[in-house]
Amino acid sequence: MVKTYAQAYMDARKTLLEQEDANTASFMARQLIMHYSGKTHAQFLADQNLYASEEICSAMDEGVTRLRSGEPLAYVLGEWEFYGLKIQVSPDVLIPRDDTCAVVQLAISQALFLPESPRILDLCTGSGCIGLAIASRVKDARVTLADISKEALAMAKKNAASNRLAAPIACVQADALKPAAPFLGKFDMIVSNPPYITSWEMEQLPDSVAKYEPHLALFGGEDGLDFYRSIAKNYKSALKPGGYLAFEFGMGQGDDVCRILKANGYTILERTRDYNDRERAVLAQLGGKEER
Helix, strand or coil: CEEHHHHHHHHHHHHCCCCCHHHHHHHHHHHHHHHCCCCCCCHHHHHCCCCCCCHHHHHHHHHHHHHHHHHHHHHHHEEEECCCCCCCCCCCCCCCCCCHHHHHHHHHHCCCCCCCCCCEECCCCCHHHHHHHHHHHHHCCCEEEECCCCCHHHHHHHHHHCCCCCEEEEEEECCCCCCHHHHHHCEEEEEEEHHHHHEEHHHHCCHHHHHCHHHCCCECCCCCHHHHHHHHHHHHEEEEEEEEEEECCCCCCCCHHHHHHHCCCCCEEEEEEEECCCEEEEEEECCCCCCC
């Protein structure tokens, strides 16, 4: 059954209201109609009384059904915006979240003062969102996206190609729980949002995360700190003398992560908070002397 764009939107919103609040239902329905029609919000408003194709109406119905089953909106759309970039996503990679902007901003602020054409490694890259966000702001950076998951790397490669950034981007397979492979060479900076969910927290995850997002990118060991221990120790060999390491971490993990860094010869330079005023990221220097 064909409908006007306005009818398709309102029907989707009405159905979603059965389990979402008004703002969320409106947002989801709006994102669906814009995605499946290929229209901007302004174009949708201008064309709302025109009839949508049968294909668009059918896609809207399918999208609503997937949302009602608990599937995250980002996976239904197949993409999500992060730091001004359009990032393709699938259940092979985590959905980029605003929390991660904290570590991105820390990395960019420091990278702008690195030597010309700095080498930056985004370890546990997933969709590639962190490394690509840095590359979009640090134009002369040479960014390497690394992950153990071949499926995640394939998605990162797609995102590197689709965003057409000026900076050269490389994608390599690397295991953050093992010593850094010599072929990686030396980097001016390593940035990572590693898995940091504890065993107990894994059992408490909401269904929208537990059933759809990759556990490989979530579980950080019994106490959630396995990857921090490994990267701080095993990836020192991949950093240039005085190089920088920036981590995202989970709520309440800041002190433990900083202790791990200090024990491995790093100096803590800065700890910062996310948009929800939760401490979220740290910048450290290998062998540095000054804190700020």
